[in-house]
Amino acid sequence: MMNATLPHYDVIIIGAGSIGTPTALYLSKAGFKTLVLDAGPSVGQGSNKKAIGGIRATHSDPAKVRLCLRSIEIFSNWQQEYGDDIEWYKGGYMFVAYREQEEKTLKDLVEKQRALGLNIQWHDSAEIRQIVPDLNPNGCIGGTFSPDDGNASPLLAIHSFYTHALDRGAVFHFNEPATALVIRGGRVVGVKTPAGEYGADVVINAAGAWADQIGQLAGITIPVRPDSHEAAITEPVARFFDPMIVDIRPAPGSSNFYFYQHLTGQIIFCITPSPNIWGFDTRETSEFLPMVSRRMVEVMPRLRNIRVRRTWRGLYPMTPDGYPIIDWTREVSGFLQAVGTCGQGFMLAPGLAELLTRMVSKQTTPEDDEVLRYTSLYRDFGQQELLK
């Protein structure tokens, strides 16, 4: 071997992003000697810093609901427990309906969500406009509101996960990509990088949009590919609405759009491109601002005067069915996948990080096992999520 033999770790996480970083914290807390490898120069430089910060438990399946309910608990108590301000704000989520189709979709969904124990309700037009007075009343049928959801700063949150992980002994190596997995007897035993070879009992793939490349190091196809979404932020203004507003009406170029006002006053907004824009291109386009702006001023005319400050593009690591992949690979043991979060990595992360820690320490609960059935790498990916 040309490569230097480097220390052995209990767990090596590939990717210091939304998922890998809190996972390093919880694994370290549980006593695992943990190394995080990342090709980028510092924490969260992949898709985490592109995330807009929405956090909701109001999904349509029990797996994400359970993980995100736990995430919300962690995010909302974070400052108390760890002392760091991550700009958590419990503003809720509001899905608005301006057509009968969306009214029906949302009402059907609310039934399911309430059955899952979520605090969400359908409100008629007058009611939702009491919650958000600046919504355009013309044609507004109503919408759902889930007051327990919220938002936080992905940037501050990941940095807090990172510093507390460091405090608990986790090791982070930046500018150091994983170039090969060392597999012996069907079991992963280490990771190679340009610096040498590290031994490991467990390797976690938390490489986000690059998940399939990491899977391929073990010869395993991970059905994750990036969809490039564009977002923007405005100047800060005094607070004038609380929830994340989501409009799921399709329009040319976008299948939906959403925006919220961050704790520090800025409006952050983005679209889901339609058709999807597959690939790793994150260079800014000229289409995004006109496309999203016209939709925003129609739903909330008051936004017309707010000044747009900056735009960027980030990658949604998409699975074919919209659900994440959280699973041990069957082909190679000790290789854990925590990928395919479909743009919801940040909100899933702390709950997911705890689950991954239980998986590594073989202490999963029956509820966990139920979650993991939904997130299997070996499921039929033909189903579609109701609400992405």
Place this chain on the structure above:
Amino acid sequence: MADFRIKQHPILPIPEEKTIEFTWQGKKLTARAGETIAAALMANGIRIFGYHPKDHSPLGIFCANGQCSQCMVMANGKPVKSCMELIQPEMRVSPAEGLPELPKISPAAPVHPAPIREIDIPVLIVGGGPAGLSAAIELGRRGIRALLVDDKHRLGGKLVLQTHRFFGSTDAVYAGTRGIDIATRLEEELRAVPEVEIWLHSTCLAVFSDRKVGILKEGEEYILVKPEIILVATGAREKFLAFRGNTLPGVYGAGAFQTLVNRDLVKPAEKLFIVGGGNVGLIAGYHALQAGIGVVGLVEALPECGGYKVHKDKLIRMGVPIYTSHTILSANGKDRVESVTIAEVDSEFQPVSGTEKSFACDSVLIAVGLDPVDEFYKKAQEFGLPAYVAGDAEEIAEASAAIFSGKIKGLEIARSLGKEDQPVPKEWYRTGEILKSRPGPAHHEELPETGVGVAPVIHCTQEIPCDPCSSLCSHGLIEIDKSDIRSVPKFIGNNYCCEVCERCVAGCPGLAITLVDYRANPTLPVVSIPYEFTREALHKDDRVTVEDTEGNALADLEIIGVHSIPTSDRTMIVQVQAPADIAPRIAGIRIQTQAITEPMDEYVPHLSDDTIVCRCEHITAGEIRALIRKGYTDMNEIKIVTRAGMGACGAKTCDALIHRLFREEGVPSDKVVDYTKRPLFVEVPLEKFAGLKPADGE
């Protein structure tokens, strides 16, 4: 209310005032129609425009160039950059305090989004300063369709602030003509070619990956321009400096100061202190004196000023002390600058304890260098849009160099479009390089033989690219090597061939030529001295202190006359009768009394650590330094933790300062990861991207 308008100026005409009324915090004030909100406020003595939402510290105007967002005010209920928006009759203006309230609009108000117009154009020129104008003229003359956009309300870029005669080459770039007049000439030449469309008050916002360029036309309509070629002539932005108290109202960038004084004709200061001895700082000092503003002193950290020696000498002669090997420690004051504290620096540029001095002043001007505004060029290159760059956006140099660089780039573009057969002459590139060159060595001043006849004395001893004097003498008696105009001028006549036309005296851009006439009285010859202050300031029989080239007082003498000559162009000639032994040494007259430049009895210590690196988010040098010492090398991570670079300006100010902190902490530059730069160039209301008409829905 106080009136801070400039009522007379030796160079600039004072326009007839058409006044309008507006209110500031409900109080009625008067403005000049067509001026910016910032100018109107400054003219009324208002220096505090708002308070920072983070620490409630007072904010005033800083860049006056639409870049920094420090001058935000509320105008008719909307937050605006006061330096970019024009004042309107009955406008309600108030300070920005805390987060602004977004104007309320009826949620049922109909909105009518419209598609964004797209325009094809062979050449898009971003920036209508010296480089952009020159390039546009070359293109237009060859019948090439081009669109020139500039974010200001008039063409000329920084030329419109330059009241002094330009250096450089008379043949190539109008040397000897004042910057303001070059702007007019270039504009007239450009307006004569119909192929070039001009959009003023039109800001380039972004170059996108689909090679479209987003432009906010006339502040109203967002348009996507699809050029075949883009020429980036966006000039430079000023470097900022980290010192305590550096965000106090009264701390200005040099460009802001020149904008307020020379464009807006308002006095932002009574007593000014200058930081930086390059040409920008030296010239700004001269402009301040011309506007009747006292200049308390100038500090330069290096042992020598980096600007032209003639500029430095001129300033010293006017009575401005220059402190080389000194730095600014702090700007002091509660809500605005009241004093400045400086200290000597050692060879490592560290302040030497015990050398602190303070000066009473109300303003500090920062002129510590410029950085190219090159982000559009870099994006265009990245996205494969054929791109050219000219002027300061390519390389920081004098405006004369920018004029010539624009001309070359214009021709290069014409050739690439097949509209010009001739290659760019080789000597043009050489001329371009000469114009960009930094000042060379200074030679010993040679004084002519004295006693008889008439002789000019050339107090210009440094090798700089400048040649107007050589074309001024009708007998060609002042010679500069035409093959390299950086050589020092020489008088090649004898004391009997000068006809005393005084054109060299009035026309030297450095005010560095005098004439000594012994004919009437060989023991008390008449000395003609150039002078660019208002005629009212000096009279026959006034006593003045005359000085040698470097500002040493020689004598107190009576003025025997003040006159102009037909080619004077606002430069006066003052004559004194001087004893023969000192006459050739006389280079200028002291303008400013010494009292204003005296240090305070005791130095003013600055106790708080408010050395701001990120002006937008008010992040201190200490906060950044602490992270660097923890091992942070990715500026994007520093941004995540501190918000430095996340503010309105888009890291335009803090970028270079943080790099400097890395250097100071011994982190090699190849280890430092740069900020990722993203659009937009400036903040723009959402409605513009939605294609809403201004009155729509309101």
